[in-house]
Amino acid sequence: MARTLRWGVGLLLVVSLSIGAFLLLPFRSWLPGGTVGDVPLSQVVNGTAFNRLFPKPDDGDQLVFTQEKRGFSEARLKHGGQVKALLAISDVTTAPEARRKFETSQSRLQGWPLVEQGPQATALLVADRFQIKVIGQGDGLEAEQRQDLIGRFNLRGLAALKSASAPRASLPSGPDSAGRQSLERRAAMEPVS
Amino acid sequence: MSSVLERLDRLPRRNLTVLAIKGLSTLVPGGWHNITSADDLISDVLGSSDPELIRQVRARADALSRARHEGYGRALSLYDAVNRSQKAAGGLRLLANIGGALPLVKRVADLTPTSETLQAADLSLKVAAEMLAFTQVNGLPGDSFGDFVASLSEYAGEARVRMAALICFDALLPLGDQALQRLNSLLGGVDKRDLHQLPAYAGMAKLLPGRGDGAHLTFLRRGVDQWLGWAGGFSSQLGLTGQKAVQALETTLGPWQGGFQQMATFLDAFTDTYQHTGVQAVARRLVERAAAEI
Numbered sequence: 001m002a003r004t005l006r007w008g009v010g011l012l013l014v015v016s017l018s019i020g021a022f023l024l025l026p027f028r029s030w031l032p033g034g035t036v037g038d039v040p041l042s043q044v045v046n047g048t049a050f051n052r053l054f055p056k057p058d059d060g061d062q063l064v065f066t067q068e069k070r071g072f073s074e075a076r077l078k079h080g081g082q083v084k085a086l087l088a089i090s091d092v093t094t095a096p097e098a099r100r101k102f103e104t105s106q107s108r109l110q111g112w113p114l115v116e117q118g119p120q121a122t123a124l125l126v127a128d129r130f131q132i133k134v135i136g137q138g139d140g141l142e143a144e145q146r147q148d149l150i151g152r153f154n155l156r157g158l159a160a161l162k163s164a165s166a167p168r169a170s171l172p173s174g175p176d177s178a179g180r181q182s183l184e185r186r187a188a189m190e191p192v193s
Numbered sequence: 194m195s196s197v198l199e200r201l202d203r204l205p206r207r208n209l210t211v212l213a214i215k216g217l218s219t220l221v222p223g224g225w226h227n228i229t230s231a232d233d234l235i236s237d238v239l240g241s242s243d244p245e246l247i248r249q250v251r252a253r254a255d256a257l258s259r260a261r262h263e264g265y266g267r268a269l270s271l272y273d274a275v276n277r278s279q280k281a282a283g284g285l286r287l288l289a290n291i292g293g294a295l296p297l298v299k300r301v302a303d304l305t306p307t308s309e310t311l312q313a314a315d316l317s318l319k320v321a322a323e324m325l326a327f328t329q330v331n332g333l334p335g336d337s338f339g340d341f342v343a344s345l346s347e348y349a350g351e352a353r354v355r356m357a358a359l360i361c362f363d364a365l366l367p368l369g370d371q372a373l374q375r376l377n378s379l380l381g382g383v384d385k386r387d388l389h390q391l392p393a394y395a396g397m398a399k400l401l402p403g404r405g406d407g408a409h410l411t412f413l414r415r416g417v418d419q420w421l422g423w424a425g426g427f428s429s430q431l432g433l434t435g436q437k438a439v440q441a442l443e444t445t446l447g448p449w450q451g452g453f454q455q456m457a458t459f460l461d462a463f464t465d466t467y468q469h470t471g472v473q474a475v476a477r478r479l480v481e482r483a484a485a486e487i
Contacts, residue, residue, distance in 0.1 A: 036260045051336050064347045065334035067482055069263065073334075074485055076347065086238075088485030095253065095486050118241030121484070133485045136240055 036071075036094040043093055045130075047073035049161055050089040055152035063087075076137075077149070085149065086135040089158065098131055109147060110155055122146040127159040197258040197265050198231040198251060201476040205229070209446075210464040216445035217361060217438065218354045220431055225354040228473055231480075238477070239484050246487070254483035264329030265479055271322045271329070271397065272471035278393030282315065283461025290458060309368060313379035314387050316363045317413040318394060319467065320420045323359070325400055326471065330478050349423060351477070355470040360428050361438035362466060366457035370434050373425050380414050 035041055050073035057063040060079060067074040071091035077084045092098045102125045105113040115123045120136040122143065132153055134146040141149075195203075205211060206229050218225035228234050235250045236242040258265040327348060334344040349356050364372040368379070385406040388394050394409075401409045427433075435453045442456070443449055449456060460466070 034261045036257055036263060041262070047332065048336070051340075064343050065340050066331060066344055066347060067478060068332040068334040069482075072482060072486065074482060075334075086481055086485060088482075090486045092486075097249075098487055117487075118239055118243050118246050120240030131486070135238070135484060137238075140240060 037096075039094045041070055044071035045091045045093075045161055046070055047089075050130075050158075053089065053154040053157050054087060055149060055154075082139075083137045085137055085141055085146070086133075087149065087153075088133045088135075089153070090131050090133070092125070092129060092131050099125065099128070109151060112155065114147065114150075116143060122150060124150050124155075126155055127162040129162045130158050132158070196255045197269065197472070197476050197479050198254050200269065200472050201229065201231050201234065204469060204472060210466055210469050212445040213442060213460060213464050214354060214358060214466055214470065216442040217358055219441050219444060220361075220433065220437060221353050221357050222431075223353065228476075231476065234476060235480050235484065238480050249487045250480060250483045253487050254479050257483060257486075258479060265475060267400070268326040268329040268475050269472065271326050271400065272468045272475075274396035275319055275322045275393050276465055276468040278318075278391055278396075279315070279461050279467065280465075281392050283458055283463075286458045287462045290455065310379055310382045310387055311390060312363075312367045313376055314383045314413075315391055315393075316359075316368075316376070317380055317383075317417045318391060318397065319359060319363060321401065321413050321416045322393070322397060324416050324420075325397075326475070330475055346423060348474075349427075352470065352474050353427075355467075355474060356424070356427060357431065357433065358466045358470065360424055360433055361435070362457060362460050364424075365428075365433060365435045365438060366453045366460070369453075370436075373421055373428060376417065376421060380417060383410065385410065 047068040047070060051065065051068065054063060054065075054073075054075055057077060061084070062078045063075050064078060065073070065075045071094055072088065073090075074086060074088040077087055090098075101115050101117070101123070102113040105115045107114045109124055112124050112126050115125075117123055120140055122134050124132045126132060132150050132155075134141070134149045136146060204227075206227065211227055214225060215227070228237075231251060231254075232247055235247045235254075239246060239250065257263050261267075324345075327345065331344065331348070333341055335341050360373070364376070368375065388406055388410065398409065401412055403409055403412055439449055439453065439456055451459075
C-alpha cells in the first residue's frame, strides 16, 4: 500500500512539474503559429534594411514611413497632405505564393519581372526574393507613373541584400526551382555594386 | 481567436457607439465613414474590386493576423482590456449616480473611483495603450526618431475622429475644458495605489516597458507628455470644448439635459468607441500590408 502511494505521489510530482514547466517556462515561442507561415524569423530580412532603398521624393512630395516589420517596410508618398501612393518592399520568403504571378510575366524592368495587379497596383520581383509594390491611392496613378516610381527604388542595393543574407537564409527549394535558377543566373549577370 | 478582418466584419453598423462617433465626427473635417466590411476596405486600398485579388489579400491578412509574433492580436487585446476597464468603471459610476440616494447602495458610491486623478490615470492608460498598439501593429517605422514621430502623427491624422473621441470623451467632458493643460499636474498626483484601482492596468502591466509600478508610471507620464503636444495643437485647431462635444453628440443621440460629467459616465458605460475605432484602424494597416505582400 505504501509502495503504490509512493508511486502515485512520484507520478503526480512528475506530471505537475512537466505541466508547470510547460506553462511557466517560455515554451510558447516554440509552438507552431508564432511567425508568418511558420518561417523562422532569422530567415527573413528585417524591414530596417529596406528603408534606405526607397526612392527620394520629388520636390513638394513627402515620403512618410508607416510600417516596418520583419520582412516588410511600407511608406506613403504624399503630396500636399494627400496620399498619392503606397510604396512597399517585402521579403517573399513568408509568402511563396506571391512569386507565382511573376512566372508568366513578359515585361521586364531593369531585368526583373514586372506584373500589373488590377488597375492601381504594380509589382516587381527583385532577385527572386524581394517584392516591390506601388499601389496608387486617392485619384490614382497611371501605370507609367507607377513603373517610374518602382524604377527609382535602389534595385541594385535590394538585390545585394539577398547575397548578404544568403548564408543564413537558404530558401527551401520548391517545385519552381528551375525557373528560379534561370532567374538566379540573370541575377549573377547583373553587376553588383 | 477570430482574426482582425473577422472582427471588422462583425462590427455593428448602427448602435449607440456608431451614433456617438457619427455625432462627434461632425466636428472633424473629413468626417468619418463606418467601415464594417473587410471586402470594401480591401477594394478601397487596392483600387480594384476583382474578387480573386480580394480573396488573396484576405487570405494573406488572415495569415498575418494569426501569427502571434506579428502583434495584430496583441493590439486588439490591448483595446479589449481598455474597453473592459472603461465599461466597468463607467458602470460603477453610473450605479453611484443612480443609487447615491438609496442607503443600501450608498456604500457603492463611496467605493467608486470618481476622483479626477483616477480619471487622468485612465486617460494616460488609454494613451499608452494607443502607443503600444501602434508599435505592435506598425513596428518602429523609419531610420531616425524624426521618421518615427512623422509616422506617429501620420497615424494620428488618419485616425482623427478616433483621437477627437479620446480627447472629448476621456479628457474634456470628465475633466473640463482645461483638461489637457491640467493633465500634467493631475498625473503628478497619481500614485501606485491609484494605478491598481484601474482594471485595465492589470491586463496591460506586462506589456508596458520597465519593471514595477514606478517604471510604468514614468512611462505613462512620458507617453502622455508626447501625446499632449500633439493633442493640444489638434484640439485648439478644431476648437474642441466640452460644450461643442455635447452639442455634436446631440445631433445624433438626441437632447441631453445632464451635466458634462454625467455624459462622460454615460458614454463610458454604454459605448465601445475606443474598441470600435481601434479595430478599424488596425484592420486598415493590416490590409495595406497584405495588399503589398500578395
